[in-house]
Amino acid sequence: MSDVSSAERECGKAFLPKFDSQGLLIAIAVDSETKDILMVAYMDEEALAKTRETGLAHFHSRSRGRLWLKGETSGHFLRVQEMRVDCDQDALILLVKPEGPACHTGARSCFYRRLDGEDLEPIA
Amino acid sequence: MSDVSSAERECGKAFLPKFDSQGLLIAIAVDSETKDILMVAYMDEEALAKTRETGLAHFHSRSRGRLWLKGETSGHFLRVQEMRVDCDQDALILLVKPEGPACHTGARSCFYRRLDGEDLEPIA
Numbered sequence: 001m002s003d004v005s006s007a008e009r010e011c012g013k014a015f016l017p018k019f020d021s022q023g024l025l026i027a028i029a030v031d032s033e034t035k036d037i038l039m040v041a042y043m044d045e046e047a048l049a050k051t052r053e054t055g056l057a058h059f060h061s062r063s064r065g066r067l068w069l070k071g072e073t074s075g076h077f078l079r080v081q082e083m084r085v086d087c088d089q090d091a092l093i094l095l096v097k098p099e100g101p102a103c104h105t106g107a108r109s110c111f112y113r114r115l116d117g118e119d120l121e122p123i124a
Numbered sequence: 125m126s127d128v129s130s131a132e133r134e135c136g137k138a139f140l141p142k143f144d145s146q147g148l149l150i151a152i153a154v155d156s157e158t159k160d161i162l163m164v165a166y167m168d169e170e171a172l173a174k175t176r177e178t179g180l181a182h183f184h185s186r187s188r189g190r191l192w193l194k195g196e197t198s199g200h201f202l203r204v205q206e207m208r209v210d211c212d213q214d215a216l217i218l219l220v221k222p223e224g225p226a227c228h229t230g231a232r233s234c235f236y237r238r239l240d241g242e243d244l245e246p247i248a
Contacts, residue, residue, distance in 0.1 A: 010229055013243045020186075026150060026164055035159040040150055040215045062144075085244060086234040087227050091164045093235050103211050105134055110210035111217050119137045120209060 010087050017048060018090040025090050029057055029070075029102065031109075032081045032095040038102035039110040041070075043092070055080050057094055076100030134211050141172060142214040149214050153181055153194075153226065155233075156205045156219040162226035163234040165194075167216070179204050181218055200224030 004016050019025050024042040031038055041059040043051070046067055050058040057078035061068040071077035078096040085092055103110040113120040128140050143149050148166040155162055165183040167175070170191055174182040181202035185192040195201035202220040209216055227234040237244040 013245070015239055015242060015244055028152060028161060028164065030161070037152060037154070037161070037217055040152065040164075040210065083239040084235040084247065085237055085239065086164065087229050087231070087236070088234075091234075093161055105211050107211070110212075110215075111208040112211070113209055115139055115207040115209065118139060120139055121137070123208065 006088070009089050015085065016089055017045075017085070017092075018088060019045060020090065024060060024062075025092060027057070027059060027092045027094055029078050029094045029096050029098075032097055036109050037111055038078070038096065038098060038108070039070075041068075048092075051080060051094070052083075057096060070102075071099065074100065074104070076102065078102065130212070133213050139209065140213055141169075141209070141216075142212060143169060144214065148184060148186075149216060151181070151183060151216045151218055153202050153218045153220050153222075156221055160233055161235055162202070162220065162222060162232070163194075165192075172216075175204060175218070176207075181220060194226075195223065198224065198228070200226065202226065 009016055017025055023044045027043045028040045029038045044060040047058040047060045057070045057080055059068045077099045080094050080096050082095040083092055101108050112123055114123050133140055141149055147168045151167045152164045153162045166186060168184040171182040171184045181194045181204055183192045201223045204218050204220050206219040207216055225232050236247055238247050
């Protein structure tokens with residue numbers, strides 16, 4: 001993909017996702033209603049294709065080394081309403097409608113704690 | 125860091141950031157007023173320490189292989205108001221007050237395009 005110029009990638013109309021040396025890009029799932037960030041994960045080419053094809057967020061699990069349909073066991077799917085891409089096209093925002101808590105802990109968002117000095121505190 | 129249990133990391137009060145095999149974690153900068161995602165980048169241990177120490181967002185530039193104070197050349201610093209961590213502590217949200225456009229293209233946010241079919245369209 002090194003034949004794509006920065007200008008094309010940053011200013012063009014073409015969607016030219018840039019995967020890193022491990023074949024991954026960052027995908028941030030955001031609640032389309034509240035604008036809260038629900039979770040962040042990686043996508044490879046397969047996960048991106050499946051997400052676009054089905055409208056359900058798919059990621060690449062680095063720990064399991066495989067395609068991961070978010071909600072495949074919990075039923076808590078993320079329905080993708082819109083996708084946004086950053087300047088150099090190596091990160092995506094998925095605006096989603098979550099069908100249940102996005103976090104495996106049962107929290108609505110994986111970001112349920114803030115740093116307060118040296119400690120973590122739950123976000124009200 | 126493998127001696128830290130999942131339960132400690134997910135439920136505890138201790139901040140135990142989990143860097144990946146490349147020594148990095150994901151940091152998402154969010155405008156603390158509008159909740160818009162401004163940019164996403166990586167932090168290593170040094171960037172995280174510098175961010176906490178100075179209150180200005182620092183990242184690790186993978187392309188340049190070095191510490192990167194956001195705004196070091198442009199003056200467009202990101203002042204960190206709050207940091208949030210996700211369940212497994214391998215991703216951070218920085219709630220920031222941006223001192224100028226966050227994107228090197230001059231856009232307020234790096235996410236200035238959405239996917240419309242096969243094409244990218246500017247976000248109004």
